[in-house]
Amino acid sequence: MSGLLCASFNFIDKTNTIAPAFGFRPMGIGNETDESYLRYASLPREIVCTENLTPWKKLLPCDSKAGLATLLAGGKLFNSMYYSLGLHFRPVPMRPDDAGWSWQLTQTLTVVFDGFVRSKLTGTNGWTLSSLFGRPLDGPCPIASRSRLYVDITDIEQAPGFSLNPAGTTVTEASGMDRKYSYVLYNLLQPSTFAQVKRLNPSVNWDADWDMQSQRPWLHVERFLTGVGLHHGGISSLLHNRHPNRSLTVHHQDTLPWFLRVYSHTLTVTTAGKANPPSYVGYRPARDRERPHQLELLLTLPPATITRVDIQFERALLTWTEYPPDANHGVHICAAVVTAVLPDSDPCTGLCSENSPVSFYRPLVRDTGHLSRLYTQTLLVSLPTPDFSMPYNVVCLTCTVVAIGFGSFHNILTRSFRTRDPAQASGIVRHLANLIRRWRGVPLL
Amino acid sequence: MCQYCLIQVCTSRFWFNYRHVANVLSVYRSVKRLGIPDSHIIMMLADDMACNARNPRPATVFNNAHEQINVYGDDVEVDYRGYEVTVENFVRLLMGRVPPNTPRSKRLLSDERSNILIYMTGHGGDGFLKFQDSEEITNIELADAFEQMWQKKRYHEIAFIMDTCQAVSMYQKFYSPNIVAIASSQVGEDSLSHHVDSSIGVYVIDRFTYYLLEFLEKIHPASQNTMDELFRVCPKRDCISTPGQRTDLFSRDLSTVLITEFFGSVRKVELVTRVVSVPSLRDLLTTVPGKKDDINEGVTLSNVFADQLPVAQMVQKGKQKEWHPPDGFILAFWALVLLVFFKTYAVAQFPPVAVVGNPGLNRSSMEIRFVVHIMIWHRFLRQMPFLVTSYDTHGYGTPILTRTYTKPSTLVLISPTSEG
Numbered sequence: 001m002s003g004l005l006c007a008s009f010n011f012i013d014k015t016n017t018i019a020p021a022f023g024f025r026p027m028g029i030g031n032e033t034d035e036s037y038l039r040y041a042s043l044p045r046e047i048v049c050t051e052n053l054t055p056w057k058k059l060l061p062c063d064s065k066a067g068l069a070t071l072l073a074g075g076k077l078f079n080s081m082y083y084s085l086g087l088h089f090r091p092v093p094m095r096p097d098d099a100g101w102s103w104q105l106t107q108t109l110t111v112v113f114d115g116f117v118r119s120k121l122t123g124t125n126g127w128t129l130s131s132l133f134g135r136p137l138d139g140p141c142p143i144a145s146r147s148r149l150y151v152d153i154t155d156i157e158q159a160p161g162f163s164l165n166p167a168g169t170t171v172t173e174a175s176g177m178d179r180k181y182s183y184v185l186y187n188l189l190q191p192s193t194f195a196q197v198k199r200l201n202p203s204v205n206w207d208a209d210w211d212m213q214s215q216r217p218w219l220h221v222e223r224f225l226t227g228v229g230l231h232h233g234g235i236s237s238l239l240h241n242r243h244p245n246r247s248l249t250v251h252h253q254d255t256l257p258w259f260l261r262v263y264s265h266t267l268t269v270t271t272a273g274k275a276n277p278p279s280y281v282g283y284r285p286a287r288d289r290e291r292p293h294q295l296e297l298l299l300t301l302p303p304a305t306i307t308r309v310d311i312q313f314e315r316a317l318l319t320w321t322e323y324p325p326d327a328n329h330g331v332h333i334c335a336a337v338v339t340a341v342l343p344d345s346d347p348c349t350g351l352c353s354e355n356s357p358v359s360f361y362r363p364l365v366r367d368t369g370h371l372s373r374l375y376t377q378t379l380l381v382s383l384p385t386p387d388f389s390m391p392y393n394v395v396c397l398t399c400t401v402v403a404i405g406f407g408s409f410h411n412i413l414t415r416s417f418r419t420r421d422p423a424q425a426s427g428i429v430r431h432l433a434n435l436i437r438r439w440r441g442v443p444l445l
Numbered sequence: 446m447c448q449y450c451l452i453q454v455c456t457s458r459f460w461f462n463y464r465h466v467a468n469v470l471s472v473y474r475s476v477k478r479l480g481i482p483d484s485h486i487i488m489m490l491a492d493d494m495a496c497n498a499r500n501p502r503p504a505t506v507f508n509n510a511h512e513q514i515n516v517y518g519d520d521v522e523v524d525y526r527g528y529e530v531t532v533e534n535f536v537r538l539l540m541g542r543v544p545p546n547t548p549r550s551k552r553l554l555s556d557e558r559s560n561i562l563i564y565m566t567g568h569g570g571d572g573f574l575k576f577q578d579s580e581e582i583t584n585i586e587l588a589d590a591f592e593q594m595w596q597k598k599r600y601h602e603i604a605f606i607m608d609t610c611q612a613v614s615m616y617q618k619f620y621s622p623n624i625v626a627i628a629s630s631q632v633g634e635d636s637l638s639h640h641v642d643s644s645i646g647v648y649v650i651d652r653f654t655y656y657l658l659e660f661l662e663k664i665h666p667a668s669q670n671t672m673d674e675l676f677r678v679c680p681k682r683d684c685i686s687t688p689g690q691r692t693d694l695f696s697r698d699l700s701t702v703l704i705t706e707f708f709g710s711v712r713k714v715e716l717v718t719r720v721v722s723v724p725s726l727r728d729l730l731t732t733v734p735g736k737k738d739d740i741n742e743g744v745t746l747s748n749v750f751a752d753q754l755p756v757a758q759m760v761q762k763g764k765q766k767e768w769h770p771p772d773g774f775i776l777a778f779w780a781l782v783l784l785v786f787f788k789t790y791a792v793a794q795f796p797p798v799a800v801v802g803n804p805g806l807n808r809s810s811m812e813i814r815f816v817v818h819i820m821i822w823h824r825f826l827r828q829m830p831f832l833v834t835s836y837d838t839h840g841y842g843t844p845i846l847t848r849t850y851t852k853p854s855t856l857v858l859i860s861p862t863s864e865g
Contacts, residue, residue, distance in 0.1 A: 003548020049496035078504035280763030325579040
């Protein structure tokens with residue numbers, strides 16, 4: 001996989017892999033999986049860039065030559081607020097009533113562009129496809145069976161001065177409660193889409209002084225480090241439940257590296273100042289250089305509250321060969337995973353309801369509500385680093401002491417000394433010297 | 446098997462070494478333009494500049510302040526990145542001794558007909574090249590690695606280009622045949638960078654590579670330029686350092702070797718006029734008898750769906766508490782252990798009690814024992830320690846010594862009463 005996607009998956013080993021008990025369940029058919037075979041690993045230091053997008057695009061049927069994939073240019077995609085590439089592989093039933101099944105590969109790409117900043121810069125409210133991706137659509141991928149573009153206009157339909165060109169088919173769907181989604185669909189495989197315009201470039205505009213009020217999602221998580229210094233520290237997670245009258249049951253999973261010595265007795269879960277003991281705590285302590293800490297909690301979040309999960313740790317010293325080349329940068333802690341089954345009224349973007357037209361990549365579930373898996377921020381922990389120049393200094397000093405101190409002493413003890421005749425001077429010099437010596441009366445050379 | 450392979454190594458980490466990554470990517474771009482595909486190129490970048498948080502234009506790397514060409518491009522594949530760029534991985538790659546699960550894109554698949562171009566850049570010194578600020582590769586190691594490659598027939602010819610300070614020292618120790626080496630500066634000289642891009646804030650290209658690229662931009666797949674023109678690509682007035690080269694190990698005359706023999710992948714194409722019929726894929730598939738490509742044959746999955754968040758299961762598991770013994774139990778247990786230990790150990794520390802029964806007297810041992818027992822119980826109740834050592838005849842006439850350790854001891858003497 002690491003060669004296929006140009007990512008360093010070879011760094012996944014037993015020191016950053018855990019076997020989660022409850023957080024992850026199969027998303028395809030077949031419930032009889034042995035959980036002891038399940039592994040979860042995360043590489044927080046890895047960077048996602050064009051070199052990962054290139055092989056991802058090559059897995060698509062039309063590569064990036066035709067269809068929607070022509071929009072995926074690295075320069076625009078990675079200059080955004082958030083981007084994410086995914087590959088999901090699972091067994092699915094071939095037909096709803098059939099016993100046969102086959103494998104399904106789903107490739108997902110999520111990008112968040114900042115429309116607010118863009119609108120303040122340009123002075124207008126709105127966007128076009130080419131302003132986001134750098135180019136419009138020329139046509140579908142001919143070998144695709146489905147090629148569609150959806151524009152979610154649920155929040156901006158009511159805006160004054162709203163306009164959407166060119167016109168597409170409007171699809172409305174209701175989902176549970178009182179939430180209604182409406183989309184505009186452009187079916188690229190239909191010839192009528194490209195009949196009027198040679199290149200499809202949907203543009204959305206609304207009045208400049210109307211700010212879109214989108215509802216915030218019901219569940220929101222953030223995580224940060226606490227404490228000062230290089231010895232002790234703590235990690236806190238804040239889980240926000242913004243639903244006014246419904247409590248949420250969430251599963252919080254944490255993986256901490258072995259060199260953070262976690263004090264499990266300091267785990268506290270508080271809601272609005274009062275203790276909120278979790279219904280399930282699954283803690284597997286680390287073993288040095290063998291496995292990381294694994295902490296799973298099942299929390300009940302009361303409505304309209306913020307729950308805080310705290311844990312304290314102490315940093316351990318590594319051997320000097322175990323530090324990465326840029327040791328002073330620190331180490332990254334992987335994101336915590338928060339899993340919840342949210343009610344259908346959750347105002348999430350991206351076609352979340354069960355009846356949505358793009359539901360084929362979601363887990364096959366029968367429950368109401370949709371599965372939401374949130375990943376918190378990764379954390380950066382500074383480790384106390386040794387002075388890496390010390391081995392060199394010690395070698396230099398020791399060798400100097402040995403060479404000068406012991407070496408000369410050894411020479412004096414073990415060398416045999418012989419007298420040496422002084423070199424014979426040349427004839428003329430000797431003759432002159434003898435003249436002087438005769439005059440002085442000392443023996444001649 | 447790559448007939449024309451390229452290995453590129455950028456050994457520097459940190460944002461201020463942007464120019465080394467730009468060097469490598471520029472050569473990569475030129476070589477790809479001349480025809481070598483990604484599968485024959487191994488690129489090692491020690492740090493990520495394109496999507497670095499400090500890059501004002503993400504996913505771009507420029508080698509010129511005019512920022513005309515994004516050398517990172519849209520079609521780049523980096524094989525070794527970040528912490529994987531180490532001396533060990535580089536030498537293993539050259540020699541082919543990679544771990545068994547290394548993917549193909551990370552292996553050097555060359556044989557005895559391959560022309561390999563190796564381009565290395567970074568910070569170097571007299572006889573070494575620094576890898577990622579933490580280790581070095583010496584010229585002797587590099588020479589030995591090439592010799593191993595030669596003995597294992599892993600190359601036909603190697604062109605070795607080095608753009609670091611004191612680069613000439615790195616090729617001075619080569620001793621394998623068919624190697625031509627070009628270096629950007631002599632021993633004692635530094636290779637300098639070309640210019641700074643003030644909008645990015647760092648130097649974006651090195652001098653030697655800048656003029657090398659200027660030269661390569663004029664090369665196209667059908668060029669007839671020869672390798673000895675590379676030696677004159679950067680004169681001292683442009684480079685400030687003096688480039689050096691080593692040609693004594695190369696068997697052919699370099700004025701006859703084309704640049705595209707190393708930098709490009711120019712194949713000799715022979716046109717034929719006869720027609721070859723290729724069977725269609727469908728025919729090929731159906732003519733293979735009895736082969737099923739359904740590897741999951743026989744495996745049936747029931748049409749049930751997993752509960753994504755099994756709350757009930759978790760709550761139930763949470764309620765199961767592990768059994769612990771009652772609270773004071775462990776304390777009492779350990780106290781008992783300590784008590785037994787200390788009492789047993791301390792028995793030997795106290796002076797012994799000798800309880801002497803006079804043999805020969807007409808006193809039955811039973812009476813003596815009775816008295817002794819009374820004494821023992823008396824001591825026991827008073828919590829005083831004692832050791833009973835009785836010399837008794839047991840009716841045999843000779844005193845038999847029996848020792849009974851009942852408690853730690855003091856001296857108790859009993860003299861039997863006389864007759865009574």
